[in-house]
Amino acid sequence: MALLQISEPGEAPDPHQRRLAIGIDLGTTHSLVAAMRHSVAECLADAQGRVLLPSAVRYLEGGGRRIGYDALAEAAEDPQNTIVSVKRFMGRGLADIAHREKLPYRFVDAPGMLQLDTVAGPKSPVEVSAEILAVLRQRAEDSFLGDDIFGAVITVPAYFDEAQRQATKDAALLAGLNVLRLINEPTAAAIAYGLERGSEGLYAVYDLGGGTFDISLLRLARGVFEVVATGGDSALGGDDFDRTLADWALDRAEMQAATPRDKSVVLAAARRAKEALSQQDAVTMRCELSGGMLEIELTHAELDRVTAHLVERTLGAVRKVLRDARIGRDEVQGVVMVGGSTRMPAVRAAVGAFFGREPLTDLNPDEVVALGAAIQAEQLAGNAGAEQLLLLDVIPLSLGLETMGGLVERIIPRNSTIPTARAQEFTTFKDGQTAMALHVVQGERELVADCRSLARFELRGIPPMVAGAARIHVVFQVDADGLLSVSAREESSGVEASIAVKPSYGLSDEQIAAMLQSGFAAAEEDMRARSLRESRVEAERMILATRAALAADGDLLGAAERAAIDALLVGVQRSAEASSHREIDAAVEALARGTEAFAAERMNRGIRQALSGRNIEDV
Amino acid sequence: MKLDSDDFEVFGLPRRYALGIADLEARWKALQSEVHPDRYAADGAAAQRVAMQWAVRVNEGYRRLRDPVQRAVVLCELLGAKVDVHDNTAMPAAFLMQQMAWREALDEADDAAAVQRIDDETAEAERALHDELRVLLDERGDAHTAAQRVRALMFVKRFREDIDHRLEALGQ
Secondary structure, X not given: OOOOOOOOOOOOOOOOOOOEEEEEEEXXXXXEEEEEEOOEEEEOOOOOOOOOEEOEEEEOOOOOEEEOHHHHHOOOOOOOOEEEOHHHHOOOOHHHOOOHHHOOOOEXXXXXXXXXXXXXXXXXXXXXXXXXXXXXXXXXXXXXXXXXXXXXXXXXXXOOOHHHHHHHHHHHHHOOOOXXXXXXXXXXXXXXXXXXXXXXXXXXXEEEOOOOEEEEEEEEEOOEEEXXXXXXXOOOXXXXXXXXXXXXXXXXHOOOOOOHHHHHHHHHHHHHHHHHOOOOOEEEEEEEEOOEEEEEEEEHHHHHXXXXXXXXXXXXXXXXXXXXXXXXXXXXXXXXXXXXXXXXXXXXXXXXXXXXXXXXXXXXXXXXXXXXXXXXXXXXXXXXXXXXXXXXXXXXXXXXXXXXXXXXXXXXXXXXXXXXXXXXXXXXXXXXXOOEEEEEEEOOOOEHHHOEEEEEEEEEOOOOOOOOOOOEEEEEEEOOOOOEEEEEEEOOOOEOOEXXXXXXXXXXXXXXXXXXXXXXXXXXXXXXXXXXXHHHHHHHHHHHHHHHHHHHHHHHOOHHHHHHHHHXXXXXXXXXXXXXXXXXXXXXXXXHHHOHHHHHHHHHHHHHHHHOXXXXXHO | OOOOOOHHHHOOOOOOOOOOHXXXXXXXXXXXXXXXXXXXXXXXXXXXXXXXXXXXXXXXXXXXXXXXXXXXXXXXXXXXXXXXXXXXXXXXXXXHHHHHHHHHHHHHOOOHHHHHHHHHHHXXXXXXXXXXXXXXXXXXXXXXXXXXXXXXHHHHHHHHHHHHHHHHHOOO
């Protein structure tokens, strides 16, 4: 077991020590932060010993904010400025939100992502999420005596699309977090359960949270998590059970939720009743509305009946994923339940009946995702003693391009293992055409109009040619976070064409920069001092990593190559004394470029070793 | 071993159509353990860039080698016979007739049982084509004829997907 080393507050972090890496579950209803302590993953608590942080942010007049339990307590008083379940709005436009008239918020239609009008001005869901992340970050820093956080693994629903993932990453950026990876919630849960430690098997993770539903099928064995297929509904969760129950109660009582306060209150009452019915057989749902007191008796059986269609919707997604994976439900060895909503007896019963086995519920369904994220974060930080897990995840939704007639040409199909890249050749259709517009979409439908618009690319600088002569090679790459990047090259003339990317969703770089500058969240620190410290730490890490690489595989280099790298190393060391982080960053980048060939050689060696007979048997 | 080595070389496998899937999977996992970007998260930008390129290469190679049709395409091209999917002119007449017969049968089928019968028939045809490919590629080294069979297989596969959609629509 590794000795836990804690640096003195104020001392420069020593790269030899453990790096503080955290896992964050940014949930619809609750958020959590976890880290490794004494080689065990643990959720971090606030000053009052609570690990759950309600995903609620209240904006006050005069610019203050309340986050968490404090905000939730005031939701009824100030429903329009108390944002709950903001995850449902991440990367979404106004038209995406079903039943928005039942919510108390003032929605603003903005290009790409909707905004919420509050007493502190219009807020993007990214900003609201960043407030929550900032609190969790502070909690982690407080728990570890003010250590700098090396990085965070943040979880997202497996079924989140590009827009939703990018929004999550932007929120982390605003909160001052270095995102090591985005990982999918079901995969994180599987890591926490340690199911891969047993013999190889197929497992299903049924993750029903506050606002999202994921069903993932994983093949687990000895440190390898292979996602076979994933599916779900990124707009289906406990909130929908609340809404359905609230509608039913209002209907029975012949009352209406007329004001924003009414809407907030009746949803809260429905949630309380739903949660109580996980323990009791009957409950009275009670709340005060503008039109009078609502009081309805509700039994367990009635709740199940009223919400049965929602449970059935989840099972429909489960059936589809089994089809995609070409796996029968009897081949699944275990079903893991994740998310607070899986506490509902009706859900457990339905899932148990579907798979013909009792679902696994040993770990706290609220904490399991954050714990898994913390375990992965530890590995990515390179801390000694971290488990070496291999996550082979997939992209949940197909990526395609718009073609003639508003149709979609699928470039990368859903459930492709990531990272992945596909290339497509295009050509011009008019003589002398020098630019081309490409529209990237995500989804399974045939028509562009039915898919999510991700980005529009303009390829400029194509040399003028006869129509059809230009050969434009466009490469779509999806990284390990599930995020897309696109690059292009005009082949026949060898000219690199420039691409201007206009995201159809989300925040532009300028918007993010503006938010950062306007003193976002915990920005009492001097931003410049922080950048400098971070750059110095990064430089130290690079030096260490390069030295380790030279020690292991220096024999791959000739004398001249070795001398060049040594010179770049000296360059980085010298730059660390600079007072501008830009100088350090430049030296670090130069070292990165200068060691790329070396890294490629090392990779070759590693691969050859991996494939030798001896290693195959070990797998 | 370079990024532009062919799929078989990357996986350390002989250039054959016959392939053990379990072995291929073990090699894929061994390779990914080595090249996955997560292994290099704390190692700096250069290592991460190289890892990314390799991880993508390995995943693409696995995707192709794992699918018998794609594997055959790769092999045919390595043996000098491109499988030009857009060139349908080299299809034997008998096969074209079979295509039409199956299409008509699917259009006329009105219940799940009838569709399933067509599925069983096409599944059998698919298996026969795979067996033929193995002989053509591994025993006779006849890439040209193999390329023709691959085109036929691609049609059968697409047709079976249509059958799948039909079965789904019928609630199977």
